Amino acid sequence: MSEQKTLIFGHKNPDTDTIASALVYAELKTRTGENAEAVRLGDVAQETQFALDHFGVEAPRRIDSASEETGSVILVDHNEFQQSVDDIENVTIREVIDHHRIANFQTEGPLLYRAEPVGCTATILLKLYKEQGEKPSKEMAGLMISAIISDTLLFKSPTCTKEDVQAAEELAVTAEVDLNEYGLEMLKAGADMSSKSTEE
Amino acid sequence: MSEQKTLIFGHKNPDTDTIASALVYAELKTRTGENAEAVRLGDVAQETQFALDHFGVEAPRRIDSASEETGSVILVDHNEFQQSVDDIENVTIREVIDHHRIANFQTEGPLLYRAEPVGCTATILLKLYKEQGEKPSKEMAGLMISAIISDTLLFKSPTCTKEDVQAAEELAVTAEVDLNEYGLEMLKAGADMSSKSTEE
Ligand SMILES: [Mn+2]
Ligand SMILES: [Mn+2]
Ligand SMILES: [Mn+2]
Ligand SMILES: [Mn+2]
Numbered sequence: 026m027s028e029q030k031t032l033i034f035g036h037k038n039p040d041t042d043t044i045a046s047a048l049v050y051a052e053l054k055t056r057t058g059e060n061a062e063a064v065r066l067g068d069v070a071q072e073t074q075f076a077l078d079h080f081g082v083e084a085p086r087r088i089d090s091a092s093e094e095t096g097s098v099i100l101v102d103h104n105e106f107q108q109s110v111d112d113i114e115n116v117t118i119r120e121v122i123d124h125h126r127i128a129n130f131q132t133e134g135p136l137l138y139r140a141e142p143v144g145c146t147a148t149i150l151l152k153l154y155k156e157q158g159e160k161p162s163k164e165m166a167g168l169m170i171s172a173i174i175s176d177t178l179l180f181k182s183p184t185c186t187k188e189d190v191q192a193a194e195e196l197a198v199t200a201e202v203d204l205n206e207y208g209l210e211m212l213k214a215g216a217d218m219s220s221k222s223t224e225e
Numbered sequence: 226m227s228e229q230k231t232l233i234f235g236h237k238n239p240d241t242d243t244i245a246s247a248l249v250y251a252e253l254k255t256r257t258g259e260n261a262e263a264v265r266l267g268d269v270a271q272e273t274q275f276a277l278d279h280f281g282v283e284a285p286r287r288i289d290s291a292s293e294e295t296g297s298v299i300l301v302d303h304n305e306f307q308q309s310v311d312d313i314e315n316v317t318i319r320e321v322i323d324h325h326r327i328a329n330f331q332t333e334g335p336l337l338y339r340a341e342p343v344g345c346t347a348t349i350l351l352k353l354y355k356e357q358g359e360k361p362s363k364e365m366a367g368l369m370i371s372a373i374i375s376d377t378l379l380f381k382s383p384t385c386t387k388e389d390v391q392a393a394e395e396l397a398v399t400a401e402v403d404l405n406e407y408g409l410e411m412l413k414a415g416a417d418m419s420s421k422s423t424e425e
Binding site for chain 1: 324325326327328329330331332333334335336337338339340341342356384
């Protein structure tokens with residue numbers, strides 16, 4: 026509809042779900058003809074970098090202000106304003122795709138808000154692909170798996186649901202990875218590096 | 226899952242969308258095996274009573290407290306706490322289905338939140354039926370049409386979207402009504418009575 030670019034981003038101090046969900050939702054939006062770009066609000070963690078490298082995807086560009094570039098944003102993997110971009114109150118939140126409680130969030134107008142009580146935003150994004158008759162690319166399927174494994178600690182966290190497991194198993198076919206083998210490698214990559222600063 | 230009953234209700238000072246959406250979503254929830262009951266937070270308006278009579282549906286029971294009966298509620302057609310049941314902060318909001326801006330709303334835990342920028346909650350509910358492989362009954366289709374006509378003033382309000390029109394046209398087949406003829410009758414029934422108090 027509009028020619029204005031929409032920025033899609035997750036929370037500050039980004040984790041793998043936040044980075045993956047921004048990239049994945051930007052793919053879906055772009056495919057359905059919208060002018061959307063994934064961005065990030067902080068440094069890429071080592072675990073996330075491992076996932077990006079494994080599937081050959083570049084990290085999104087970092088921003089510190091949204092309103093300098095656009096009036097239109099989509100939040101993924103968060104909704105609380107203090108976790109969002111500093112100037113969140115100066116832009117229009119068109120959509121939120123999230124799996125957290127709602128707090129410190131409000132809008133001036135109606136919006137699309139899709140939250141479900143599942144373990145990971147990527148699990149909800151797979152539903153959105155299906156509802157729109159689309160299928161994630163191999164690269165995006167790989168990032169979605171990485172997000173689910175990260176948020177659920179390889180399906181072991183109490184927040185993990187049957188839907189998260191089913192989504193990961195389905196995506197593993199598209200991404201051509203062994204969930205357990207890849208998952209342990211990715212979590213290990215995050216753990217190995219966690220004692221070093223990201224500047225090293 | 227749980228045996229605890231879930232109460233489904235719209236806002237105080239209920240309009241046709243609020244009453245219809247509570248009844249309709251309770252039908253869908255009951256069909257999918259949940260223990261759910263539609264209730265209302267205020268008097269039934271004349272327009273709404275006309276719609277209920279026309280499709281042979283009883284008004285939901287009125288409540289003034291939710292926590293006396295259950296710990297589990299679903300909000301339709303609203304989210305702001307001041308428009309909701311007085312003791313909203315003493316119960317768990319499991320779901321919200323709505324088409325308004327989000328404000329004065331928060332939860333302690335994750336939930337299902339489904340808001341879309343369309344003209345009427347009933348339009349979103351039709352999507353939920355489809356996503357769950359269900360079809361509204363003739364009676365519920367009639368109430369959904371009534372809600373869409375009421376919220377969009379027979380498709381003339383600026384909030385009316387293409388999705389609202391398509392939903393109403395599709396539901397008209399199930400409900401066996403002529404949209405224009407029935408819509409004018411219903412709006413007239415509301416207007417005729419609006420000068421009288423509901424106690425008369
Ligand atoms: Mn996160
Ligand atoms: Mn997450
Ligand atoms: Mn209403
Ligand atoms: Mn409404």
